Amino acid sequence: MTLISQIIFVIVLAVPTYLIVKRIRQIRANILRGKALDRNDNSSQRWKTMLLIAFGQKKMFKKPIPAFLHLLIYVGFLVINLEVLEFVIDGLLGTHRVFAPYLGSFYNVAMNFFEFLALGVLVSCVIFLIRRNVVKVPRFTMPEMKGWPAMDGNLILIIEITLMMAILKMNAADQVLQAREVAGYHETGKLWISSALVPIMEMFDTSLLILTERGAWWFHIVGIMAFALYVTYSKHLHIFLAFPNTYYSNLNPKGKINNMDAVTTEVKSMLGMPVEAPAASPDEIGRFGAKDATDLSWKSLMESYTCTECGRCTSECPANLTGKTLSPRKIMMDTRDRIEEIGKGEGTEKSLLGDYITKEEINACTSCNACTEACPINIDPLGIILEMKRYVAMEESGSPASWNAMFANIETNFAPWKFAPSDRFNWADDLKNDKK
C-alpha cells in the first residue's frame, strides 16, 4: 500500500515538473525572440533594486492596505513552502510528519506559525475576492479585464483559499487522530487555528478521519503542483519573474529615451561626420521601431510575462483617466498575448500594432511616466509605446498630420512652430526697450 502511494506520489511530482520545465523553456524562448539590449551593467545597483522593489515590495506600499494583504500572501507563500518540503519527503519515503520527532517542541511552534500564515493568506485572498467582485475596485473592472483576465484573477485567489483550507482541515483531523492515539500520527502539540475545526472532526469515526486527513494531504500537494503549472499560463508569473524583471530594471532617469544607434550611423554620414564601423552587421537592424512583438527588446517581452494585471499603471495614466482608449496595462497584456501567439507559430498574418494595439492608443500617450512610476515591479509600458511611435513615424510616415507638420516646422524653422528662425531672439527687444 505505502509503495503504491509512493509511486503515485513520484508521478504527481514528476508529471507537473516535466510540464512546468517544458513551459518555462517555451517562455524563455519567447522572451529571447526580442531584440538584444544590454542590461548587465552596474550589478550592485541592480541587486539593490531587486532587493528593494521585488523582495522588499517597496513600491507596493504606496497603497498600504492592499500592500499589507499582499505581504501576508507573499510571506505565506515563501514560508509555507517549507512545509511543502516535509510533504515531499513524507511522500517519497512514505512517512508521516517526518520532522516532528526530530524538532520536538519547535515543530509545534513552526506548525502554529504556518497555520497563522495560512489563515493570513486565506483572509487576504477572501478580501481580495471581495475587492474584485463585490466592491469592484475600478482598476479590476476596466474593459481589458473582461472575460479571461477577470476569471484568471479570481481562479488564482480561489485556488489559494482552497489550498490553505486543506492545510487547516488536515491539521484538525490530525489532532483528533493524535488524541485517539492512532498509529503513525505523531504528537504535534496543540495547533491553535485548526483546533477551531476539531469539534467538527470529533464527530467522525477514525477511518473517515484518516480518509479526511489523507485526502487533504493529497489535495494539498496535487493542488500545489497543479497550481504551479497553472501559474506559468496565467498572469501570476510575477511571483517568480518580479525578481529578474526588477534586476534588469531601466536604471536611467525616467525621462531618458534610448538612443537608436542605427540612426546615429546614418545621421552622421548624412552630416559628413566620421562614422565608426558599426558593431553589429546591418542586417541585424531589421526595421526602425516596433510593428510586432519580436521588434521589441527581450526586456519588454519579459515585462509582458511579468505583468500581473494589477492596473496601477492604468489607474494613474492621464490619457486613460480622461476616457482615451490607451491603457498601459492593455499594452502589456497585448504584448504577451501576441508573443504567445508568435511562439505557437500562429497568426502569421497579424502584428502587434494594428491587430492588438491601435494607433489611437499609442498616440494618446503623453510620455509622463505615471505608469512606470506606478508599477510595483518596474514594468515600462512607455518603452513599447515609444517603439511603436517610432515605427509609425519612420517606416510608415503615418504619424498624425499635426505631428508631421511639427516635424516639417523643426526641419525648416528649427522650432516646432511656424516661426521664422530670425525672430527667435526678438524677445530680448522688450528688455532693450524696457517694456516691462
Place this chain on the structure above:
Amino acid sequence: MSDQTINVPTVAELQAKGESPEILFWVGCAGSFDDRYKRVTVAFTKILHHLGVNYAVLGPEESCTGDPARRAGNEFLFQMQAMSNIQLLDIYNIKKIVTACPHCFNTIKNEYPDLGGNYEVVHHTTFLQGMLNEGKLKITGGDYKGQKITYHDSCYLGRANGVYEAPRELLQSLDADLVEMKRCKTKGLCCGAGGGQMFKDAEKGDKEINIDRTEEAIGTGAKVIASACPFCMTMMSDGVKNKEKETEMQVKDIAEIIEESMGQ
C-alpha cells in the same frame, strides 16, 4: 525692478570679444516664440542680471533640441537637431547650461551624452534654489506672503528627473502658503502636453487632461498655480480660461514669481 536697459549678451558677441560665458541660458522654442512664455524668459533674464551672473544666450543660433520629434517617434529628425546643436555648443566650448524648459533640460542633460554632447545642465528652479541657498538671491516676500499657491509638477522635471524640491523650496522662501494638490510629486498628474501632445489635438476621450488638472488646482483654493514648464503653463492657463477663473486665479512660472519678489 530696475529701469535700466538690459542688453542680453549672445555667445557669438562674447566670442568676438574673446570671451565666453560661464553659463549658457538655453531659452528654448516656447521661451523664444510663445508670447506668454516670452515673459518668463524676460523675468529669468532680469534675475540673471540682478544676480550679476556671467551668462549669454545663443540668440538666433539656438534651435529646437529635438525633444518633440523624438517623443513623436521621429528619431532621425531628433538626431539631426541634436547633432547640430552639439556641434554648435562644442564650437562655443559651452560647459554649463541653464534652461527654463524641463523638456530641453531633460533632452540636453540625459539624451545628448549618447550623441557626444556632455554638459552640466540645470533647470532654472534648481539654479535659483542654488542662488537662494548661497545667499545671493534674496527674497523680500512681496505680494506672495501668506498667499495660497499650489505647485503643478512638470513630468519632465519631477518623475523624469526627480526635481521635486527646488521649486517648492523657492515658493516656501516667499512665506507663501504652499498647498499641495492630492496628486503631487511622484503622483503628479500630467498637464496633457508631454510626449509631443502639445503639437496635436488629444485623442478621443471624455475630458481634456488639462481640465482635469485645473479642476484639481482650483480645488485647493489657491490664488496662484505655480508652474515651471512652458507646456504646463499653456495647458494650465487654457484650463483656467476654460473654467472662467481668470479673475480669481493666475498661472505663473516660478521665475516670474521670484522676479517679482526679489530684494533690490
